[in-house]
Amino acid sequence: MNKKIPQRMCVGCQTMHNKRELLRIVKTPENKFLIDTSGKKAGRGAYICNDKECFSKAYKEKRLEKSFKMQISQDIYDDLQSRIFSNE
Structure with missing residues (x-):
């Protein structure tokens, strides 16, 4: 039996992808x-x-803000941007 691969939607392009192919941004219980x-x-x-x-x-x-229903610091965007742009 084949194991099911979890799918998640990208907040940018709004298409489904394998979870492992995407970057995950987390809002912790402490709102960090x-x-x-x-x-x-x-x-x-x-x-x-x-x-x-x-x-x-x-x-x-501002799709991350909409997803989390709160403001996100510029630091997170800068970190994300450096990770994404350095991979290409």
């Missing part, structure tokens, strides 16, 4: 935001493709 490389940290998660266009769209349209 982290980039979760393990995918296992406790808290509410949002996912984004490791792609410049997805990041630009999510940033411009």
